[in-house]
Amino acid sequence: MLMIRFQRIGRKNDPAFRIAVLEKTSGPKAGKYVDLVGSYNPKTKATTVLAEKVKEWVAKGAQISPSVMNLLIKEGVYEGKKHAVVSKKNLEKNVAANEEKARKEAEAVAAAAAAKVEAEKAAAEAAKAAAEAPVEEVVEAPAEVAEETPSEEAPVEEVAVAAE
Numbered sequence: 380m381l382m383i384r385f386q387r388i389g390r391k392n393d394p395a396f397r398i399a400v401l402e403k404t405s406g407p408k409a410g411k412y413v414d415l416v417g418s419y420n421p422k423t424k425a426t427t428v429l430a431e432k433v434k435e436w437v438a439k440g441a442q443i444s445p446s447v448m449n450l451l452i453k454e455g456v457y458e459g460k461k462h463a464v465v466s467k468k469n470l471e472k473n474v475a476a477n478e479e480k481a482r483k484e485a486e487a488v489a490a491a492a493a494a495k496v497e498a499e500k501a502a503a504e505a506a507k508a509a510a511e512a513p514v515e516e517v518v519e520a521p522a523e524v525a526e527e528t529p530s531e532e533a534p535v536e537e538v539a540v541a542a543e
Contacts, residue, residue: 381413383436384444395420398428398447400436419450430456 382403389395398417405411414436417428433456437443443451445462452461 381436381439381441382444383416383433383441384447385419386412393422398433398450400441403442426450426454428454428456 380403381400383398383400385396385407386399386401387394387396387408396419397412397415398419399412400414400416401409401412414432416432416436417426419426428451433443433451445464448457449461449464451457452459
């Protein structure tokens with residue numbers, strides 16, 4: 380089966396890639412390729428893609444690697460949603476991190492659900508207690524009685540002091 384994928388070229392610490400059509404079983408650094416359809420330099424972001432050749436090879440049954448597909452979507456050769464790509468080097472680390480993240484999210488969801496259940500129980504108990512409690516009647520004094528009650532402050536009487 381043929382695959383359109385990156386083939387690394389360039390010096391150490393200076394990567395550059397060919398976009399090549401090659402056998403899926405051959406290594407990424409193998410020198411043999413069926414056809415060269417473009418190149419990509421990640422440092423300078425220089426990209427050359429022969430879109431007609433890519434579409435021709437896809438029509439013949441070649442598959443496109445996710446990384447190359449993301450580049451082709453970015454360049455406008457194809458339309459669609461980009462793929463999530465993880466390098467083999469970081470795969471185990473990312474899988475472990477994703478499992479840890481999923482575990483923490485599950486714990487947070489469980490804690491939130493438990494808190495919600497407790498809040499619902501407390502609300503139900505409060506409603507039940509309120510329903511069973513005797514209702515105290517509040518009696519208001521008539522307005523006429525309230526007006527007749529003496530005020531707390533007594534009127535001040537003026538006392539004349541005789542001057543001697």
